[in-house]
Amino acid sequence: MSKRPNILFILSDDHAVQAISALNREGVQLNQTPNLDRLADEGGTFRNSFCNNSICTPSRASILTGKHSLQNGVLTLQDALAKDQKTFAGLLKESGYATALVGKWHLNCNPKDEDFDFWEVLPGQGSYYNPDYITPQGMVRREGYVSDITTDRILEWMENGRDKEKPFLACLQFKAPHRPWMPAPRFYSLYEGHTFPEPETLHDDYSNRCEILKQNRMEITKHMNWNSDLKVRDAGPNSHRLGNVAKAHGEYEYDRMTPEQLAAWNEAYAEREAYVKNNVLTDEEFEAFAYQSYVKDYLSCVAAVDDNVGRALQYLDDQGLAEDTIVVYCADQGFYLGEHRWFDKRWIFEESMRMPLIVRWPGKIESGSVYESLVQNIDYAPTLLEACGVDIPGDMQGTSLLRVIEDGSEIHDELYYHYYMHGDHGVPAHDGIRTHRYKLIHFYTEKEFNLIDLELDPMELKSVHDDPAYQDILKEMMHRYELARISHHIPEACGPNGVFPPL
Ligand code: SGN
Ligand code: CA
Numbered sequence: 001m002s003k004r005p006n007i008l009f010i011l012s013d014d015h016a017v018q019a020i021s022a023l024n025r026e027g028v029q030l031n032q033t034p035n036l037d038r039l040a041d042e043g044g045t046f047r048n049s050f051c052n053n054s055i056c057t058p059s060r061a062s063i064l065t066g067k068h069s070l071q072n073g074v075l076t077l078q079d080a081l082a083k084d085q086k087t088f089a090g091l092l093k094e095s096g097y098a099t100a101l102v103g104k105w106h107l108n109c110n111p112k113d114e115d116f117d118f119w120e121v122l123p124g125q126g127s128y129y130n131p132d133y134i135t136p137q138g139m140v141r142r143e144g145y146v147s148d149i150t151t152d153r154i155l156e157w158m159e160n161g162r163d164k165e166k167p168f169l170a171c172l173q174f175k176a177p178h179r180p181w182m183p184a185p186r187f188y189s190l191y192e193g194h195t196f197p198e199p200e201t202l203h204d205d206y207s208n209r210c211e212i213l214k215q216n217r218m219e220i221t222k223h224m225n226w227n228s229d230l231k232v233r234d235a236g237p238n239s240h241r242l243g244n245v246a247k248a249h250g251e252y253e254y255d256r257m258t259p260e261q262l263a264a265w266n267e268a269y270a271e272r273e274a275y276v277k278n279n280v281l282t283d284e285e286f287e288a289f290a291y292q293s294y295v296k297d298y299l300s301c302v303a304a305v306d307d308n309v310g311r312a313l314q315y316l317d318d319q320g321l322a323e324d325t326i327v328v329y330c331a332d333q334g335f336y337l338g339e340h341r342w343f344d345k346r347w348i349f350e351e352s353m354r355m356p357l358i359v360r361w362p363g364k365i366e367s368g369s370v371y372e373s374l375v376q377n378i379d380y381a382p383t384l385l386e387a388c389g390v391d392i393p394g395d396m397q398g399t400s401l402l403r404v405i406e407d408g409s410e411i412h413d414e415l416y417y418h419y420y421m422h423g424d425h426g427v428p429a430h431d432g433i434r435t436h437r438y439k440l441i442h443f444y445t446e447k448e449f450n451l452i453d454l455e456l457d458p459m460e461l462k463s464v465h466d467d468p469a470y471q472d473i474l475k476e477m478m479h480r481y482e483l484a485r486i487s488h489h490i491p492e493a494c495g496p497n498g499v500f501p502p503l
Pocket of ligand 2: 013014055056178332333
């Protein structure tokens with residue numbers, strides 16, 4: 001690539017590393033993602049890629065600004081990205097790029113015209129069926145399935161909307177596979193008759209770690225809803241096991257469907273509902289049912305993300321753009337697919353702290369490269385700026401991945417993580433650091449540190465903070481943690497005056 005590269009930046013929502021076949025070539029492959037695998041084969045995968053705060057709005061703000069949550073002001077799902085925060089998109093635009101973003105945005109404000117020439121975003125979490133898009137001209141409802149429409153719109157901009165004299169940044173941002181995991185009609189029967197392997201930690205009892213884990217409200221068999229999560233509207237004799245979401249709930253989508261869509265949906269889910277309605281399930285049967293239904297729906301949503309990634313790659317091929325375009329695929333955080341009994345994210349534990357990161361960069365990244373260095377979401381903005389020859393602002397805290405790509409360098413001694421929301425899904429505010437081998441977690445509302453030896457305990461089932469054999473490691477990790485807090489300017493008392501309500 002001699003001229004300034006184009007960028008196709010693809011961001012999905014809650015797409016777990018466990019749900020991309022290219023990122024699980026040595027382990028259990030739950031599903032196949034041929035188009036993401038193609039991207040990995042033609043580019044590189046970052047096997048130790050993590051977020052700094054495993055929740056949507058903050059992670060997206062960190063991706064855009066290259067800064068930690070405290071520095072960009074977006075600590076929770078409720079915070080808006082302030083107008084004066086510089087984003088990599090705005091800096092690229094300022095330097096002569098044509099820029100666009102379509103899909104999930106979720107920054108509690110509209111995208112700025114200084115950042116994007118063209119934007120159409122889903123309100124909040126958006127909807128799977130017949131989604132509304134906020135556009136500069138007002139709200140528009142489009143009939144169809146959200147992953148398809150979002151891709152149509154960004155391809156339409158690439159084809160007809162952009163200034164073709166300029167290099168481009170096109171952000172394709174999927175809502176899927178976010179809760180409530182509603183697949184596209186063409187994938188209703190993708191996994192019919194298929195039984196997914198259960199994760200080894202599906203029956204975690206939360207022993208040997210901070211007691212607060214037991215207060216979580218994100219267990220598949222306890223905290224899902226029959227209707228919106230498991231798609232069973234009449235659970236008959238099993239009704240007592242889970243609640244239901246009221247009709248007015250923002251994510252409850254049946255009311256959005258056309259009569260034809262609803263009829264097809266009802267037909268597709270009839271068998272599932274009949275099984276629950278007509279059988280008194282034992283605990284084991286119910287658990288297996290809930291896990292299988294959840295993973296089936298989630299992975300069916302991933303299937304439409306993957307095939308739309310394929311469409312976008314095909315478009316680049318057809319237009320002769322592939323050689324001049326960096327393609328990035330990532331998600332805003334990881335997700336639990338039954339590990340530790342959970343759905344959702346938020347915790348510093350591996351499944352939610354990890355982020356998929358696949359980059360195809362012709363001329364720079366050799367086909368099939370695999371990088372082991374620790375990298376974080378704050379690194380994306382400086383990487384893309386450097387790739388496009390734009391100065392990296394001094395207040396960006398991330399580090400460009402160029403050195404990782406060029407010689408496999410380590411660019412971080414450890415990664416600092418901080419989840420600030422306290423309460424949703426029964427997850428406490430907490431922070432910590434991760435190195436290649438160890439993770440130190442500070443459950444500061446409980447005044448308790450946990451230490452995980454990731455090499456000997458990759459599933460994070462036992463804290464060794466009080467094991468005499470680990471006291472030197474604990475001391476070193478505590479020291480590194482203190483230094484990380486100082487360098488990230490984390491105040492002594494986090495939360496409202498350091499006081500935390502019960503979960
Ligand atoms: C919704 C979901 C939660 C999820 C948050 C945040 N509930 O509130 O399960 O954790 O979004 O997700 S739902 O019943 O409305 O689907 S995030 O991706 O925006 O961080
Ligand atoms: Ca998310």
